[in-house]
Amino acid sequence: MGIRVAVAGASGYAGGELLRLIAGHPELDMVAATAHRQAGAPVTAVHPQLVGLDLVFAATEPATLADADLVFLALPHGESAALAAALPETVRVVDLGADHRLRDAAAWTRYYGGEHAGTWTYGLPELPGQRAAIAAATRVANTGCYAVATTLALAPLVAAGAVDPADVVVVAASGTSGAGRAAKTNLLGSEVMGDLSPYKVGAHQHVPEIKQATGATSLSLTPVLAPMPRGILATVTAVPTGDADPRAVLARAYADAPFVHVLPEGAWPHTAATLGSNSCHLQAGVDVDSGRLIVVSAIDNLGKGAAGQAVQCANLMLGLPETMGLSVWGIAP
Ligand SMILES: NC(=O)C1=CN([C@@H]2O[C@H](COP(=O)(O)OP(=O)(O)OC[C@H]3O[C@@H](n4cnc5c(N)ncnc54)[C@H](OP(=O)(O)O)[C@@H]3O)[C@@H](O)[C@H]2O)C=CC1
Ligand SMILES: CC(=O)N[C@@H](CCC(=O)OP(=O)(O)O)C(=O)O
Structure with missing residues (x-):
């Protein structure tokens, strides 16, 4: 068994791309993929490109995710904070949503509405000093x-x-x-x-x-x-x-x-x-x-803009090579 990971919001576009990358990653094992309205559906009913991935979407509950070493949150804005707060501190989290990206709480409220949930380490490894900060973090806010x-x-x-x-x-x-x-x-x-x-x-x-x-x-x-x-x-x-x-x-x-x-x-x-x-x-x-x-x-x-970036951050947080499970080359035409 490799490193245990879970994806919340796995029925969405970013979640589907995460499932694809995790399935091809040599060190990550999927222990749970959760959904909201699609809970109970087979993964391949929603993501036919993932043929052979024999999983059913679970409901998005903290107890389902808490068993993982690292959890990816690919949820609508405003849905990540409460779920992340209910996970043990020992579980690493990468949030693909915007809840924890901004330091300026007033700006968050102006653009997203509601109360700001707090600020996590910003998940852009190419910024000066950020690769080391991400490697040391247990909570990372992925980029927009x-x-x-x-x-x-x-x-x-x-x-x-x-x-x-x-x-x-x-x-x-x-x-x-x-x-x-x-x-x-x-x-x-x-x-x-x-x-x-x-x-x-x-x-x-x-x-x-x-x-x-x-x-x-x-x-x-x-x-x-x-x-x-x-x-x-x-x-x-x-x-x-x-x-x-x-x-x-x-x-x-x-x-x-x-x-x-x-x-x-x-x-x-x-x-x-x-x-x-x-x-x-x-x-x-x-x-x-x-x-x-x-x-x-x-x-x-969905790559460097979402799921790929999230896996790059997870690799750093888990002490794995930064590029593991990710492609530098695109598909064409
Ligand atoms: N798409 C992109 O290019 C990018 C997206 N992001 C961010 O990633 C996150 C996911 O985006 P994306 O995949 O595009 O969105 P989707 O709308 O495609 O997917 C949303 C996911 O969240 C689930 N969901 C919906 N409502 C709730 C709820 N109330 N509680 C719990 N789960 C819920 C959905 O489940 P179900 O379908 O089963 O109802 C689905 O799995 C967002 O925060 C987005 O801003 C960031 C960068 C780029
Ligand atoms: C085409 C389109 O509608 N794109 C979205 C991008 C959303 C995104 O990147 O997600 P975050 O909001 O998590 O940053 C938009 O412009 O709002």
Whole structure:
């Protein structure tokens, strides 16, 4: 028997991707997969891609999860805190939701509503010092999907003093799985196919998370829903403060990061190249007219944006190689 793990919210999109990664992980053994409305259903009835995984969704109860060494929570916002508090301190927890990401309680209430549950170690290993912090933590708050794509593009430039932190603009397109399995109203194929539409304009919940993670002080984020199941392409622009080469700054920052790839000069990220992987692809340049620095970032929102990132954090928390059970390479076409 390897390390015992459980997934709460396993019937959702992020939960399904976690089950897939755990099933292929050499050291992790699944001891429970829980659901809400789907409790009692076979896993393969909800996730047919997991053919052969002979498990039935249990109800989401602390007693079902408490027996694991590590629990992944892939629940709607506001549902993680009470469940995590009911688990023994000895059980490590990675929360894929937003409940424990922000230090600013007022910002949490403004964007998510309700009372802030507290702040856990932020689950982005590529930030300076964060790999060691995650390895030492028993509770880790996994990143938001737009937040990880944007933060990986921006944080080294702010840290190097290469851009003005008070003038950052992000436009980011996401595949529909980013909204979760429960989202139906505007995601029916007939309405999404052949369409690009902005949403949460001027008030996206990942803005305070990105500011906290990067040190940006003013940031505009416009999300766009794209007619594809997976992937995020974030275009980040900022005003340079000097003549630092943005690509060189990023290449230095991620020289030892196994999942963050600064592409060869002239190659720009494609979401399709990251699908099924835990990778983030980056490229940087300068806008010849405005002089703004441009960084483009691509991830799989269910990979580096959610389940892959959660497994990377779990590997660190469990003392396993950071890359274990995760792919650097995407599937294509
Ligand atoms: N999708 C993505 O790309 C990303 C998602 N996340 C975060 O991960 C979490 C899960 O997201 P996602 O998988 O997309 O969402 P889904 O809507 O696809 O899945 C939600 C899961 O939570 C369960 N659930 C629903 N309501 C409750 C409840 N009241 N109590 C307990 N369980 C409940 C559902 O069970 P059932 O279906 O059986 O009712 C399902 O298993 C969210 O916090 C999300 O913000 C973070 C980054 C990216
Ligand atoms: C397409 C789409 O709707 N995407 C979601 C992303 C949700 C996500 O990343 O999760 P967290 O809220 O846990 O951070 C959104 O924009 O709200």
